[in-house]
Amino acid sequence: MSDTLFTWIASLVKAVLVFAVLMSLVPLLIWLERKVVAWMQQRIGPNRCGPFGLLQPMADAVKLIIKENIIPAGVDRVTYYLAPILSIVPALAAFAVVPFGEPVTIFGRTVALQVADVNIGILYILALSSLAVYGVTLAGWSSNNKYSLLGALRSSAQMISYEIPIGLAVVSVVLMAGSLSLKAVVDLQRDSGYWLVFPQLISFIIFLIASNAELNRPPFDMAEAESELVAGFHTEYSGFRFAMFFMGEYVNLVTVSALATVMFLGGWHAPFGLPEIPIVWFLVKIFAFIIFYMWIRATLPRIRYDLLMAFGWKVLIPVGFLNLAMTAVVVTLAADRAMPLLTAVNVTLAVVVGAIIKIAGRRVERRAPRLAPVPEAGG
Amino acid sequence: MTLLPFIALSVVAIAFALLLVLNRNAVHGALCLVVNFAAVAVFFLMLGAEFIAVVQVAVYAGAIMVLFLFVLMLLNIQGQEGGLEQKPRSQILIAAVLGILLLAEIGVLAPLAAGLGGAQAAAVPADFGSPRLVGLTLFRDHLLAFEIAAFILLAAMMGAVVLAKRRLA
Numbered sequence: 001m002s003d004t005l006f007t008w009i010a011s012l013v014k015a016v017l018v019f020a021v022l023m024s025l026v027p028l029l030i031w032l033e034r035k036v037v038a039w040m041q042q043r044i045g046p047n048r049c050g051p052f053g054l055l056q057p058m059a060d061a062v063k064l065i066i067k068e069n070i071i072p073a074g075v076d077r078v079t080y081y082l083a084p085i086l087s088i089v090p091a092l093a094a095f096a097v098v099p100f101g102e103p104v105t106i107f108g109r110t111v112a113l114q115v116a117d118v119n120i121g122i123l124y125i126l127a128l129s130s131l132a133v134y135g136v137t138l139a140g141w142s143s144n145n146k147y148s149l150l151g152a153l154r155s156s157a158q159m160i161s162y163e164i165p166i167g168l169a170v171v172s173v174v175l176m177a178g179s180l181s182l183k184a185v186v187d188l189q190r191d192s193g194y195w196l197v198f199p200q201l202i203s204f205i206i207f208l209i210a211s212n213a214e215l216n217r218p219p220f221d222m223a224e225a226e227s228e229l230v231a232g233f234h235t236e237y238s239g240f241r242f243a244m245f246f247m248g249e250y251v252n253l254v255t256v257s258a259l260a261t262v263m264f265l266g267g268w269h270a271p272f273g274l275p276e277i278p279i280v281w282f283l284v285k286i287f288a289f290i291i292f293y294m295w296i297r298a299t300l301p302r303i304r305y306d307l308l309m310a311f312g313w314k315v316l317i318p319v320g321f322l323n324l325a326m327t328a329v330v331v332t333l334a335a336d337r338a339m340p341l342l343t344a345v346n347v348t349l350a351v352v353v354g355a356i357i358k359i360a361g362r363r364v365e366r367r368a369p370r371l372a373p374v375p376e377a378g379g
Numbered sequence: 380m381t382l383l384p385f386i387a388l389s390v391v392a393i394a395f396a397l398l399l400v401l402n403r404n405a406v407h408g409a410l411c412l413v414v415n416f417a418a419v420a421v422f423f424l425m426l427g428a429e430f431i432a433v434v435q436v437a438v439y440a441g442a443i444m445v446l447f448l449f450v451l452m453l454l455n456i457q458g459q460e461g462g463l464e465q466k467p468r469s470q471i472l473i474a475a476v477l478g479i480l481l482l483a484e485i486g487v488l489a490p491l492a493a494g495l496g497g498a499q500a501a502a503v504p505a506d507f508g509s510p511r512l513v514g515l516t517l518f519r520d521h522l523l524a525f526e527i528a529a530f531i532l533l534a535a536m537m538g539a540v541v542l543a544k545r546r547l548a
Contacts, residue, residue, distance in 0.1 A: 078407065120510065123433045130441025134413070137445065141406065141452045149452070156445065180510055 006109055014115045018095055026250045027057030033294050040298040067239040072144065075236065079142035084237065084244035087135025090128040091251040097121035098258045099183045101268045101278045113268075113278075114183065121182040122170055125259060126163070129214065133159050135248065136216075136233050143236035151232025154305060155216055161312045162213040168320030169203035169210070172327045173263045176200065176338065182259075186267035192339050195271075197264040199342035201350050202323040204264045206316055208292075211256045213312065215249065217293060219300040220308060257289035258282075385425065392418035405451045409444060416440045428508035 031046065031054060038045025046053030071080065098121075101113035118124060133156045140152020173196055177185045189195055197204050213220040234245045261267060261282065268282040303311075326345070331338050395414040402408040416439045423432035506512055517525050 076404075076406070079410070082410075118429060120429050120433050123430070123437070123510075127433045127437035127441055130437050130445075133441070133445050134448075137448055137452070138410075141448075153449070153453075156449070160442070160445065 003109075006107075010106075010109075010111050011115065014111075014113075015096070018115055019092060022092060022095060022251050022254060023247075025254055026247050027061060029250045029253065029290065030057045030060070030246075032290070033297075036291060036294045037298045040295065061243065064243040065240050069239040069241065070236075072236050074144040076142040076144070079138045081241075083135050083139035083142060084241045084248075085135075086138060087132065088244050088248035088251065090132045090135075091248045091255060094125050094128040094255045095251075095258065097124050097182060098255070098262060099186060099267065100258070100282050104278075112183075117181065117183055120180045122174060122180045122185075125255075126167060126170065129166075130160075130163055132248075132252070135245075139237065139245070140233035143233075145236050148233050148235045151235070155233060158220065158308065158312075159214055159216070161309060162210045162316075165206050165210040165312065165316040165320045166214060168317065168324050169200075169207040170263070172200055172203045172320075172324050175324075175327050175331050176342075182262050182267075185263055186269070189266040190269055194339045194343065195264065195266040199339050199346060200264065200323075200327070201346035202319065203327075204260075205350075206320050206323070207260060207264070210312070210316060211260070212293065212296060213308070215252055215256060215293070217249075217253070218297040219302050221302065253290060253293060254286065257286045257293070260289050261285040385422075388418055388421055388425075392422075406448065409448050409451055413440050413444050416444070423508075426508075430510045430513060431508050 034056070035045045035053070046056035049055035049059050071077070096115040097118055099112070099114035099117070103110045103112045105111070136159070137152050137156045140148040140150075140155075143149070173185060174180055176196060176199065177188045179185070185196070234242055237245065265285050268279065270276045270281050327342065330341055330345075334341055392415055395411045395418065398411040399408045399415065402411060416435060420432040420435040420440075423429075423435060
């Protein structure tokens, strides 16, 4: 077997495997999300189909597939068909550059555990995430529905705005690694012994918040604020086309969690010197992020749209720029001590800011008038 | 570069460029342009300029065209307004003259460029178009030009804000 042929086959197998795993994670995540949110809200959650309701997503999928596909009058057909595809393809394609393990040896040849180790991997993910806006925008416009268009405009404005803080957070990480390859970021964390979550704590927090907005998940789900916009950009979609938007959202959730794992939590390496198990640690970290996103969803109420935009432009972006400048200065002036130095600065800042928020919050609480007691019925 | 993928890609790029011009629906035209951008990005990939390819997608397809699409959607420009339907003879004449001139230019210059091609290609360094090289060129060799461009963009942005605010008040 020639080397070229082997590379082709290996790439194909990896691509199909990653696709299969991502696609089969979607129903699992839908079940997990419903269960986790239910537990947090002291409900039981789905428990009718199969053990622990595990077969519920299957039942839902079957329902969505055999449902009638309604195409409302006056839609722009081409873009109406195209939009769900455009929302799921970038989500799947972005995973191509995420590394999930050390290279392994098969038949005497090394195979990287990554669909494609391009040296501009991080930029590639950012480019694809900027393409994801098309799915939402076109869905809203083609539906010929006011609420859809409003939802689409909101959500695309939000996605474009929050791409900037994500970019700033990512660039700080790139500065530390000195490379745009995700593999290099993981190698840096292995060699230096520092997970970037500590030296880049500010970036990490910015990334968590902004990615939540980028994913259109609660509390930033302006695109589909039910109380205002019916269901936002996918109001007019039904059956399997609706399911495709859903799938795109969950694949994006996995991709973002994988990206956060690779950039901030040391990728596939084991924490605290525990034994290395291929893939397993990577999955554990990804699921930790996913459950964190679900936790946020279950805890926080939706934010008003103008506050969301103001927060992005007036808080996250300036903080991102300051952090980027600080990182650049430290990396330039003290490259060999950048890790401990930045860790000290970031952790101190986090503790101080956390304390200020805590104290300010307590003061506001003390000053606020107690809520009037609910008058008794019939009184 | 292998010839067959190049031809196939060229056909896609040219076809979608034509579709952009011929399309009645402005939004569909904008989408055709996005496909054209993607095809050009793949050209860059075939030339080994990964960075430029990704920037092409991120900047043109991901940022600029999305804003274009916003404007087109909100104005809802359709063909029937009359303005787009009229084709005055003078316009066709000017277009024809300019087109012939451009073709002639390509016809004269292409053989010249082909003659230079060999020598030029050899001079390209191995890491041509890498993020490092692009960054050094932008921020070291052409820092002043870069800063001027940034300033002009900032001025334009502030101008837009001022104009929009005046209308609100």
